[in-house]
Amino acid sequence: MRSSRLFVDISLSVGQEFVLAKDLSHYLLNVLRKRIGSSITLFNGKGGEYVANLVSITKKLAKLQIYEYKNIDRESPLKLTLVQAVSRPEHMDYTIQKAVELGVQNIVPVITERSPPLHKIDKRKRHWDKIIASACEQSGRNRLPQLHDAIPLIIWLSKPQIGDCLVLSPTGSRSLCVSLSRHDIQHPITVLVGPEGGLSEIEIESAIEVGYLDINLGKRILRTETAATTVLSICQIWHGDLC
Numbered sequence: 001m002r003s004s005r006l007f008v009d010i011s012l013s014v015g016q017e018f019v020l021a022k023d024l025s026h027y028l029l030n031v032l033r034k035r036i037g038s039s040i041t042l043f044n045g046k047g048g049e050y051v052a053n054l055v056s057i058t059k060k061l062a063k064l065q066i067y068e069y070k071n072i073d074r075e076s077p078l079k080l081t082l083v084q085a086v087s088r089p090e091h092m093d094y095t096i097q098k099a100v101e102l103g104v105q106n107i108v109p110v111i112t113e114r115s116p117p118l119h120k121i122d123k124r125k126r127h128w129d130k131i132i133a134s135a136c137e138q139s140g141r142n143r144l145p146q147l148h149d150a151i152p153l154i155i156w157l158s159k160p161q162i163g164d165c166l167v168l169s170p171t172g173s174r175s176l177c178v179s180l181s182r183h184d185i186q187h188p189i190t191v192l193v194g195p196e197g198g199l200s201e202i203e204i205e206s207a208i209e210v211g212y213l214d215i216n217l218g219k220r221i222l223r224t225e226t227a228a229t230t231v232l233s234i235c236q237i238w239h240g241d242l243c
Contacts, residue, residue, distance in 0.1 A: 163188030
C-alpha cells in the first residue's frame, strides 16, 4: 500500500519528533484514518522526503517521529515556466493543479485585459499555495514550484525574458511541435496562456515584440485550462520526462 504523503512547512531531520498542526492532524486521523504505528511520508518542499511513524495521539493531535530520509528527486530536466492569465477561479485552480503535476517550476499569474477582477489577492494566493502543496503531495514532487505574485501582463513583459518564450494564439503563425523541434534542451521554456476569451491582439503583439513566438495549437479553440495543460504536456514529451 502506498504511503500517505504530507507537506509540512518546517525544517525536518531524522530522529525529529513533532506534533502536526491541527488541520494536518485532523486530515491524518479523520480523513486518512491513520493509527499509531502508521508510516507517513513527509516533505517540506526543499528536496527529498522523510519517512515517519505516527507515535502518539493526544487531544486529537498527531505526534510523528522521523526515522528515514530519502534523497529522491522527481523534478523534470526541463525548466518550465507557466505565465497564466488570471481566469475564473475554478479554471485557475485547475490550471495550477495540473501545471504542478506536469512539472512546471514557476507559475506566474498575470492580469490581462480579459481577466476577471482579482479580489482579495492575498487570500487567492494562499488558496493557490494550498493547491500547489496538495498537487505535490499527490504527484510525488518533493520541491514546490515557485508561485509568483500576480502582476499585470505589461509589467511581466517589461522584465528580462529567459530561454525560449511561447505565446498561445489562435492565429499563431508557428506550430508548437516545429518550434520545439528546434529548441535547445538546455534552455528553459516559458509559456504564456491567455484567460477566457484569450489575449487581445495588442497583448499578443506586445509579447512578440519582446521575443515570444506566436504558437497555435491546431484548428480548434481550446479553453484556457485545456490549452495550458496541452502545451505543457507536449513540452514535457519533447524535452522533459513525460515519455
